[in-house]
Amino acid sequence: MKFGKLKEESVIAYQxxxxxxxxxxxxxxxxxxxxxxxMHIFVISRALNGAQTFDKLLAVLTxxxxxxxxxxxxxxxxxxxxxxxxxxxxxxxxxxxxxxxxFWFMMAPAVIIWFVTAYxxxxxxF
Amino acid sequence: xxxxxIARFDSDKDKEPRFQTYEVPxxxxxxxLEALFYIVENLDGSLAFRxxxxxxxxxxxxxxxxxxxRLACQTLIKKLGSTTITISPLPHLPVQKDLMVDMESFFxxxxxxxxxxxxxxxxxxxxxxxxxxxxxxxDEMINCILCGNCYSACTMAATNSDYLGPAALTKAYRFYADxxxxxxxxxxxxxxxxxxxxRCHTLFNCAEVCPKNIVPxxxxxxxxxxxxxx
Numbered sequence: 001m002k003f004g005k006l007k008e009e010s011v012i013a014y015q016x017x018x019x020x021x022x023x024x025x026x027x028x029x030x031x032x033x034x035x036x037x038x039m040h041i042f043v044i045s046r047a048l049n050g051a052q053t054f055d056k057l058l059a060v061l062t063x064x065x066x067x068x069x070x071x072x073x074x075x076x077x078x079x080x081x082x083x084x085x086x087x088x089x090x091x092x093x094x095x096x097x098x099x100x101x102x103f104w105f106m107m108a109p110a111v112i113i114w115f116v117t118a119y120x121x122x123x124x125x126f
Numbered sequence: 127x128x129x130x131x132i133a134r135f136d137s138d139k140d141k142e143p144r145f146q147t148y149e150v151p152x153x154x155x156x157x158x159l160e161a162l163f164y165i166v167e168n169l170d171g172s173l174a175f176r177x178x179x180x181x182x183x184x185x186x187x188x189x190x191x192x193x194x195x196r197l198a199c200q201t202l203i204k205k206l207g208s209t210t211i212t213i214s215p216l217p218h219l220p221v222q223k224d225l226m227v228d229m230e231s232f233f234x235x236x237x238x239x240x241x242x243x244x245x246x247x248x249x250x251x252x253x254x255x256x257x258x259x260x261x262x263x264x265d266e267m268i269n270c271i272l273c274g275n276c277y278s279a280c281t282m283a284a285t286n287s288d289y290l291g292p293a294a295l296t297k298a299y300r301f302y303a304d305x306x307x308x309x310x311x312x313x314x315x316x317x318x319x320x321x322x323x324x325r326c327h328t329l330f331n332c333a334e335v336c337p338k339n340i341v342p343x344x345x346x347x348x349x350x351x352x353x354x355x356x
Binding site: 002003004005006017018019020023087090091092093096097099 | 133135137140142143214215217220221222228281327328329330331333334341343344347348350351
């Protein structure tokens with residue numbers, strides 16, 4: 001027998017509940033943080049080339065585009081870390097039935113910390 | 127009038143599913159399944175779909191209604207809050223005809239977890255006793271009607287054909303946690319491994335669509351814990 005397959009089938013677009021999006025964002029931020037970590041180790045290793053060259057590099061890294069990138073980095077760390085705690089809770093059997101509430105409970109401090117940091121950072125951008 | 131956009135597929139005529147539109151008079155408290163009956167009786171007798179009990183007990187009429195897996199009999203048109211209702215078969219399962227999908231893989235995995243009580247103890251005079259507390263732990267899982275909504279909505283099951291899926295694992299936990307069952311080690315062996323409980327990444331898509339409000343993730347997480355410390 002021949003079977004049919006619907007065209008608009010996608011593995012992410014079913015119910016768009018918070019669990020699905022939390023999983024997806026967790027994966028994306030996880031990959032981004034691995035990439036950042038490797039870059040970070042590379043950048044720090046440039047110190048081996050002497051103090052002056054490293055100072056020059058640091059001057060570039062504290063420029064405005066990199067401050068903006070730092071804010072994006074902070075957002076990724078906050079999401080991945082706090083959602084990570086949520087996932088660990090599930091693995092220990094805690095709060096599985098309250099997963100949505102726990103998600104927002106974890107995201108509230110993330111949003112507050114990010115906005116406070118952004119508020120402090122804004123003067124450096126202008 | 128309510129407009130129904132329904133996915134049609136006939137393996138003899140169509141290469142891939144197409145959508146056909148029907149107009150159904152809107153009546154109070156009409157369920158989606160009743161609207162499908164109206165279409166078959168008055169508009170198009172060739173429309174194929176599964177149903178049996180009409181009361182959310184058998185789980186036959188699981189389908190994708192307005193973007194979410196639901197039971198057609200349990201879904202009232204007025205609760206959907208729109209005048210256009212799109213119906214397609216359960217996603218990620220092969221379509222046999224129109225709204226009917228092939229549930230072969232679903233039931234093969236259900237069989238794998240040995241969905242029956244195993245007790246090799248000598249048979250007692252009256253019955254295997256179970257306290258209210260022992261029964262309460264498996265109350266939720268017993269409610270599962272095997273409609274396949276969760277299995278179809280699970281991203282992990284969709285991307286890995288060997289994964290047991292939320293329904294089978296929920297039933298696996300139902301027997302694992304049953305105080306009368308004695309095959310606990312064997313049950314853990316079946317659900318262990320990367321195609322067993324550990325494939326679940328706690329997306330909760332299954333819990334979003336369950337018509338019985340079961341949270342399969344709870345059972346799966348409990349099985350993961352048991353398999354870790356066995």
